[in-house]
Amino acid sequence: MQPDTTSIQPLLALGQIHHARTRPAAHAFRHDTYFLLLPMKHGREHGLGVPRSKWGLISFADEDHGEGGPDALAWITALLRQEGIDDADGEIWLQTYPRVLGHAFKPVSFWYAHRRDGALAAVVAEVNNTFGERHCYLLHGPELAWGRDVMARKVFHVSPFCSVNGHYRFCFTRTAQRIVARVDLIDEQGLLIQTSMAGALHPITQAVVRKAFWSVPWMTLGVVFHIHLHALKLWLKRVPFFRKPAAPERFVTR
Numbered sequence: 001m002q003p004d005t006t007s008i009q010p011l012l013a014l015g016q017i018h019h020a021r022t023r024p025a026a027h028a029f030r031h032d033t034y035f036l037l038l039p040m041k042h043g044r045e046h047g048l049g050v051p052r053s054k055w056g057l058i059s060f061a062d063e064d065h066g067e068g069g070p071d072a073l074a075w076i077t078a079l080l081r082q083e084g085i086d087d088a089d090g091e092i093w094l095q096t097y098p099r100v101l102g103h104a105f106k107p108v109s110f111w112y113a114h115r116r117d118g119a120l121a122a123v124v125a126e127v128n129n130t131f132g133e134r135h136c137y138l139l140h141g142p143e144l145a146w147g148r149d150v151m152a153r154k155v156f157h158v159s160p161f162c163s164v165n166g167h168y169r170f171c172f173t174r175t176a177q178r179i180v181a182r183v184d185l186i187d188e189q190g191l192l193i194q195t196s197m198a199g200a201l202h203p204i205t206q207a208v209v210r211k212a213f214w215s216v217p218w219m220t221l222g223v224v225f226h227i228h229l230h231a232l233k234l235w236l237k238r239v240p241f242f243r244k245p246a247a248p249e250r251f252v253t254r
Contacts, residue, residue, distance in 0.1 A: 008091060010049030011037040012058075012208050013179055014215065015199025022191055025237035033219065034212040036060065037179060037201060038094045040073040049204030050098060057213045058098045064106060065096070065126060076111050080122060083138055083252060088121040090114035095181065095197075100213070100220045107158075107227075108197075110172070110181055120144050123172065124252075125183075129158050130227060131244060136252045139170060147173050154185065155248045161234045163242045166192065177201055 066075035096109035166187035
């Protein structure tokens, strides 16, 4: 279902992240979380609802995205143009974790580039790993739409408990009240990992910011802590360990 984009304003989602591995040992978890959904073009003139490149309980910094420059919108616009996406003439929304107390770690952010009629022209999944590396998967084509599965070959190392093989299956849904991003990892044996990041959408106000912050006050440190905690649990379950390969030569995988 295509979301209603007639009312454009910065949003904050309160929800959960879910992760489940099927083999060689089952392992699953669910954690409370929150994240931003920002209309980046609209934000140029009207602001993003949170401090931008300044300290705050919850803030946004352009340099956390792309090549680390001062204008994330300019970067994503240039990337789409370089990749031949010439019909993204509508709003560009960014789903991302904020900086919390000035700190951020963003395992994945999603850029939703719309056409003028509100349909999706492209989605860019911007992935960071714990080695300080970043890679982008560009989703584009006639199969791309809200609520439909889109596949991309895995080329970027994220977890030492997964080889760089297989494909990701992406699916995004959004209504006026809720957004869900699902990413499944499928290898030659079938479904290996299911992940979802979902939340109820709220216009950004000081009250909503405070509610989000105090619901998970150490979220950034918590993300890093839980990554290492679950890695330890997988190691104890004797899940095979894969050494980190060289990063992909290209920054963007289509």
